[in-house]
Amino acid sequence: MTHPSFALAGRICAAGLLLILVSGCGALRPTATPQPGFYSLDNAWIEARAATRSPATLAVRGPTLIVNPPHAASGYDSQRIIYAREAYKLEYFAHNEWVDTPARMLAPLIVSAVETGGTFRAVVLTPSAAAGDLRLDTEITRLQHDFAGQPSRVRFTLRAYIVDNKTRRILASREFDESVVAANESPYGGVVAANRAVQTVLEQLAEFCAETAANWHPAGAEVPKLTEEGLPGR
Template sequence: MSRCRRHAWRSLLLMALLATLSACTLLPEGSPASIHLLPAAEQPRADGPTLPTTLRIETPHAPTLLTGTRILVMPEPHRLQAYEGARWSDRTPLLLRDRFIEGFRQRGRLAATLDDNSPLAADVALVTDLRVFHSEYIAGEPVAVIRLDASLVDERDRRLLATRRFEAQAASTGTAVTRVVEAFGRAGDSLTAELIDWTHDTLGNR
């Protein structure tokens, strides 16, 4: 083989090697995050007449720290961090909004329940401000804590009908993130049930 041909072969081999290395750098680095849904138990259907009210459930307002998909934990007072390699399936305010909507629809007793993307008109809006959505250690064990302020607003004249603060806690059965996620589900179920009862009572007494 001539010197020129050997040089050409070496050049081709070098180019192929560089192309292979470049392709490798396109692969994602690190292990993918585990994605967690917010567990939810079905709300029992309520007895009694259906109220002729259409409710719009607004996406909860939240501080920046609570608007993402990170699963937050407070291992000690006044210090928050995220569980490594774990994420919620959607942004936290959307998880709660969808949980509330599904709970109201399961319970019944309202003419309709809408989200804030619906073009349909509503009689009353449920407006919430999410204050806390993290697990914290109480007596050495993780506890899921959800706290929000809720308001019912007349959609016709934007008049405030009622307001209340809600808080729900659920102890985790372990420190693994899957156990903590289950605790968030139980806290979410409790909060949803209280919110539904309060809304129905308020609207039923109008």
């Protein structure tokens, strides 16, 4: 005859073994991976500004500008969204990325922003068979969500050079640096701030290109002399 205490102990052991087996099976199941978020640099503001521009402002005698695809400094040439908590150390959000590298997203935005100024006869993104009078070279040296202070900020820095295509001479260069406070500390808050920073820099870049073109004269062309009143003479 089986003693009742032995039967009870057996049932407890069996239940414990079953619990261990169930727990083990659960541990072997793959955990759910968070779906990545993909973000872009938007051009809605450029389209809105272009819609308000009068066709009469388009330049018919202005120079043609060739825009080279932007370069990116080391660390900023991937689709990963960068943030920083301390100086000299770049980190990446685990499940949030750009839909493309910032440099490739920025290229058509530069063309559209400069076009809306109406200064150039044409603005062409390379590679292209078109010949141009001036060339715009740019480099992204910083695009990061900075958590070193509160509130956090997104900083975007772009270096630009305008070159005379015929003489290969650099006519003008400038570094644009913009910092925008993030609405919140999330990756999306940083993306919104990044778009605002890019918008401000591209507006400044368009003005820079227009100013340089206004002071440019084709190589070999006669520079008009000014009268005492400051007007072009004959």
